[in-house]
Amino acid sequence: MPTVASDATALQPPGRVATRWLILAVICIAQLTVVLDNTVLNVAVPSLTEELGATTADVQWMINAYSLVQSGLLLTAGNSADRYGRKKMLAVGLVLFGAASLGAALAHTPGQLIAARAGMGIGGALLVTTTLAVVMQIFDDAERPNAIGIWSSVNSLSFAAGPLIGGTLLDHFWWGSLFLVNLPVAAIALAAVVTLVPESKSPGGERPDLLGALLSMIGMVGVVYAIISGPVTGWLSSRVLVSAAVGVIGLAVFALWELRVPHPMLDMHFFRNRRFIGAVSGGILVAFGMGGSIFLLTQHLQLVLGYGPLDAGLRMAPLALTVVLINFTGLGARLAPRFGTPGMIVSGMTLLAAGLAAISVLGGDSYGGMLLGLIVMGIGVAIAMPTMANAVLSAIPPAKAGVGAGVNGTLMEFGQGLGVAVLGAVLNSRFVALLPVVAAGAGSLPAALAHTHTAAERTAVHDAFATGIGTSQLVGAAAVFLGGLIAAVLLRRAERAGSDEQGADQQGAAQSAPPAPGGPDPAAAPAE
Secondary structure (H helix, E strand, O other): OOOOOOOHHHHOOOOOOOOHHHHHHHHHHHHHHHHHOOOHHHHHHHHHHHHOOOOHHHHHHHHHHHHHHHHHHHHHHHHHHHHHOHHHHHHHHHHHHHHHHHHHHOOOOHHHHHHHHHHHHHHHHHHHHHHHHHHHHHOOOOOHHHHHHHHHHHHHHHHHHHHHHHHHHHHHOOOOHHHHOHHHHHHHHHHHHHHHOOOOOOOOOOOOOHHHHHHHHHHHHHHHHHHHHHHHHOOOOHHHHHHHHHHHHHHHHHHHHHHHOOOOOOOHHHHHOHHHHHHHHHHHHHHHHHHHHHHHHHHHHHHHOOOOHHHHHHHHHHHHHHHHHHHHHOHHHHHHHHHHHHHHHHHHHHHHHHHHHHHHHHOOOOHHHHHHHHHHHHHHHHHHHHHHHHHHHHOOOHHHHHHHHHHHHHHHHHHHHHHHHHHHHHHHHHHHHHOHHHHOOOOOHHHHHOOOOOHHHHHHHHHHHHHHHHHHHHHHHHHHHHHHHHHHHHHHHHHHHHHHHHHHHHHHHHHHOOOOOOOOOOOOOOOO
């Protein structure tokens, strides 16, 4: 009598890894550690200034070194994962991230901490790309949208968890504890990766595209640094203009080089794919809305409504918790087959825009009106962001999953930075226009308040700033809504073009097929 297989893999459909959900949990924990380090350090600025003797410029570099290095290496990290093995690069990323975190915790000077943060950026770039690439490899088409939704929710969770975790640690320990907590997480994740994650890499031994990697780093670092520096030094300052010029020229040369090299790091012919273009444009605008809105909401809560950093973080939590709840319940993945990719993107980005508009109209004077907008925004992000990521990655061959993850990460970095830059510029221009005498040359609410002498003047400055935030939120809502329509139209056209090509192929195959046995031969001469 035949025995029944007891191995769990025997119960899995072909192509599914038995431990895939456990692997997803492990890489989500590693991903959470990476994205937390984008936000957790902001609450430690006073401690760093006092204990390390850091200047304002030092603090800016401590915060920005991580994001600059990470954004500059995303494409290179994804390409390395495809070439040398995704499991191997995931393990290397965890080791680098853990070692750099230890160096950051033990730093005694601002320079040492900046160098350690740059090292964490290298590990973070590997982790961001390889975690998503592994998700692409271990989940099939049926389960992948839900898995990507869970992976995406980790990014949203960091916006709420970062200030809360940072504030709690600083209440009980010294600033180095912000980095020491990464060590056990990295160690546990490394052991799980070595034990559970299957190795995968692209077939063939393509020659590394070293010049392409260098050009992509120069281009991305130049653009991101210009976006980071703009609000601080002014958008027309020499630092911003030179950095932006270097970045744009670097990316242009990178694109030309990738079109000529035999084994490109990023196949530029992807940009001829309408589905890819639609997903890319939508992805940038979702990140634009998220990055810009978080930037505005933080200022709204602290500078307009008067909450402290920890209280502001708590009041931002409904946005992240809504995203996590929807993605972990799989609601978005269940809706996707019914509405399709274009419908999901339009719905999600419309809700994101509606949430921003609700905060602008209803949340100007109280948190109650803002809460409704945060929940609506969270629903929109939970629907649009995973759909966009899945659309980007599905437009790229599975053998290039690492590069696809790098493209997705680069879009997120660029879109978020662009959202902060554009909506911040709208805020400042509106603020100055309303109070040209007080705000001219001030550039921020605290600086403008320093020019006031009476309670009436301070009230006028606060009101002007709140109006500027409301205006910029409405601009962001309009940009996100229009971006959703554009992305959906492009994706719908791509789907129709794909259906037409498939129909033509099937018709051609039917016409060229041999006649069925015993049936008439269409080429035979008619009977006389």
